[in-house]
Amino acid sequence: xxxxxxxxxxxxxxxVSWPWLPDFTVTELNYIGLYSLVAVGLVMLTxxxxxxxxxxxxxxxxxxxxxxxxSTSPWVAQTLGGVLPAAWLPWIGxxxxxxxxxxxxxxxxxxxxxxxxxxxxxxxxxxxxxxxxIFGNLExxxxxxxxxxxxxxxxxxxxxxxxxxxxxxxxxxxxxALWGLHNLLDSREGRAIRALKGARVMAESMGVDTARxxxxxxxxxxxxxxxxxxxxxxxxRFVNPTPFNIxxxxxxxxxxxxxxxxxxxxxxxxxxxxxxxxxxxxDILPRLLGSSGNxxxxxxxxxxxxxLQRFADGLWPRIAAWTARWRRAxxxxxxxxxxxxxxxxxxxxxxGTVVLQAADVTKRFGGLVANNAVxxxxxxxxxxxxIGPNGAGKSTFFNMISGVDAPTSGEVRLMGxxxxxxxxxxxxxxxxxxxxxxxxxxxxxxxxxxxALGAHRRARRGWVAAMLRLDRAEETALLAEARRQIERCGLxxxxxxxxxxxxxxxxxxxxxxxxxxxxxxxxxxxxxxxGLRHLEKQALATLLAQLRSEGLAIVVVEHDMExxxxxxxxxxVLEFGTVIAEGTPAQVQADPRVxxxxxxxxx
Numbered sequence: 001x002x003x004x005x006x007x008x009x010x011x012x013x014x015x016v017s018w019p020w021l022p023d024f025t026v027t028e029l030n031y032i033g034l035y036s037l038v039a040v041g042l043v044m045l046t047x048x049x050x051x052x053x054x055x056x057x058x059x060x061x062x063x064x065x066x067x068x069x070x071s072t073s074p075w076v077a078q079t080l081g082g083v084l085p086a087a088w089l090p091w092i093g094x095x096x097x098x099x100x101x102x103x104x105x106x107x108x109x110x111x112x113x114x115x116x117x118x119x120x121x122x123x124x125x126x127x128x129x130x131x132x133x134i135f136g137n138l139e140x141x142x143x144x145x146x147x148x149x150x151x152x153x154x155x156x157x158x159x160x161x162x163x164x165x166x167x168x169x170x171x172x173x174x175x176x177a178l179w180g181l182h183n184l185l186d187s188r189e190g191r192a193i194r195a196l197k198g199a200r201v202m203a204e205s206m207g208v209d210t211a212r213x214x215x216x217x218x219x220x221x222x223x224x225x226x227x228x229x230x231x232x233x234x235x236x237r238f239v240n241p242t243p244f245n246i247x248x249x250x251x252x253x254x255x256x257x258x259x260x261x262x263x264x265x266x267x268x269x270x271x272x273x274x275x276x277x278x279x280x281x282x283d284i285l286p287r288l289l290g291s292s293g294n295x296x297x298x299x300x301x302x303x304x305x306x307x308l309q310r311f312a313d314g315l316w317p318r319i320a321a322w323t324a325r326w327r328r329a330x331x332x333x334x335x336x337x338x339x340x341x342x343x344x345x346x347x348x349x350x351x352g353t354v355v356l357q358a359a360d361v362t363k364r365f366g367g368l369v370a371n372n373a374v375x376x377x378x379x380x381x382x383x384x385x386x387i388g389p390n391g392a393g394k395s396t397f398f399n400m401i402s403g404v405d406a407p408t409s410g411e412v413r414l415m416g417x418x419x420x421x422x423x424x425x426x427x428x429x430x431x432x433x434x435x436x437x438x439x440x441x442x443x444x445x446x447x448x449x450x451x452a453l454g455a456h457r458r459a460r461r462g463w464v465a466a467m468l469r470l471d472r473a474e475e476t477a478l479l480a481e482a483r484r485q486i487e488r489c490g491l492x493x494x495x496x497x498x499x500x501x502x503x504x505x506x507x508x509x510x511x512x513x514x515x516x517x518x519x520x521x522x523x524x525x526x527x528x529x530x531g532l533r534h535l536e537k538q539a540l541a542t543l544l545a546q547l548r549s550e551g552l553a554i555v556v557v558e559h560d561m562e563x564x565x566x567x568x569x570x571x572x573v574l575e576f577g578t579v580i581a582e583g584t585p586a587q588v589q590a591d592p593r594v595x596x597x598x599x600x601x602x603x
Contacts, residue, residue, distance in 0.1 A: 188456060188475060193213060403423055541563065
């Protein structure tokens with residue numbers, strides 16, 4: 001039985017049993033649905049995107065207070081009373097809350113997401129507390145007493161006041177959100193989102209605007225929390241600041257982590273566990289200890305320690321592993337290849353054209369000069385090798401001509417355009433692609449997905465199209481291109497394996513396939529032959545020779561001199577950051593300075 005079938009059966013069972021469930025159970029399920037909406041946003045933000053937030057409860061509060069104020073304010077009733085029926089105001093509260101949340105999240109995200117390390121979660125605590133005290137100190141919002149008599153949602157004469165009636169709406173919204181987020185992750189944009197956690201430099205080099213993706217992900221999580229707040233306000237019919245305090249924000253993060261911070265359904269599992277456990281502990285612990293208090297917080301802390309020690313990825317992956325024997329994988333829902341959209345292609349520059357040029361490029365790290373006035377150029381249809389002893393400054397120079405680092409002085413030009421100060425994605429937009437000295441792959445994703453990330457800029461469909469599955473033809477074209485490059489590089493048999501399970505040499509070939517998926521005009525390869533066996537090196541040399549014949553400009557940094565000298569058209573030699581020789585392989589091999597650098601003396 002497939003996972004999709006199991007999900008549909010579970011939803012159907014809940015729907016059929018809903019009318020006969022006890023009132024208390026219905027209320028608990030409603031809270032689980034509301035909390036899951038917030039937790040699933042945290043899964044996207046923290047588990048997938050790598051950004052920890054303790055302040056999501058504040059965004060729940062924005063959604064709740066926006067609709068509560070609009071629905072209960074005498075000023076609103078007086079101003080809009082003759083224009084809109086009062087029953088419409090709770091529904092208008094949803095777009096108002098979303099707009100307010102969008103504006104606040106954009107502002108906070110622009111400031112907060114510049115932080116890194118432990119400063120980022122500390123920043124979210126700061127603004128989470130600030131919004132909590134704003135809710136409590138504004139008289140228009142009822143202060144810490146709150147706003148009462150929030151009206152129920154109605155559709156014509158039909159009221160959604162009862163939890164039993166509102167519950168299906170809550171769960172329908174949650175299931176719709178899970179469906180949309182699953183579609184998003186299974187797309188071009190989803191691959192970019194997954195690269196935000198630990199692979200931002202690589203993603204930028206593939207053309208992904210990581211800063212924009214982070215802001216969008218932050219806003220998405222905030223909007224999901226706001227929708228939860230809107231539903232909460234009309235279920236409770238009363239809003240005060242208490243449910244939006246920072247400790248509630250920590251509980252939301254608990255839910256995501258306990259369930260499985262990298263898994264969408266883990267958010268639902270975590271919300272169910274924490275909600276039910278909290279309810280039971282609030283009854284059991286006071287009886288056991290003979291006094292009242294928030295003892296459940298202590299248990300939650302111990303629970304987190306156990307989960308982090310024994311279930312670092314959360315409980316959902318363990319449950320999925322235990323039930324794998326009874327489940328089969330879902331068939332890939334892809335359109336037919338004939339329906340695939342055509343990817344845009346790049347016209348390569350004429351052979352012999354200078355496509356990449358560095359003029360007097362210098363890089364200083366304090367008093368250390370890593371590169372000193374380096375001049376370098378590469379032409380279309382040639383392989384230009386950059387060699388030198390360890391510590392010669394090759395990787396630093398490589399990073400400067402690909403946009404990862406900016407030169408201290410000098411100039412870098414790509415396709416005739418001055419690139420100083422431009423990010424790596426601007427280089428990718430002009431047709432430059434690269435590999436890395438230390439392999440940078442999404443180890444938990446398949447080889448196919450990793451290579452498809454390289455073609456990111458060759459497609460245009462965005463988040464909304466991905467969520468609604470309107471990008472399927474384009475997605476099919478991207479995956480077809482990725483598979484073509486994988487097979488071209490000799491890894492067709494490994495296309496569906498996780499990239500992290502491959503040998504180091506194979507991972508380097510995956511990086512080459514990923515770079516080729518962008519259809520570059522300039523290809524930078526940082527030690528591509530490292531870790532390859534003799535026959536694999538021969539296959540790589542044959543591939544690079546073919547790419548050269550097609551008109552690509554190729555820059556290779558490599559320590560294997562036999563590989564370099566048999567392949568390169570020109571060779572530039574660095575020593576201590578300075579060019580000591582340049583010319584054909586034969587000229588360089590005969591240069592006394594090169595022999596001195598490599599062998600310690602011309603003799």
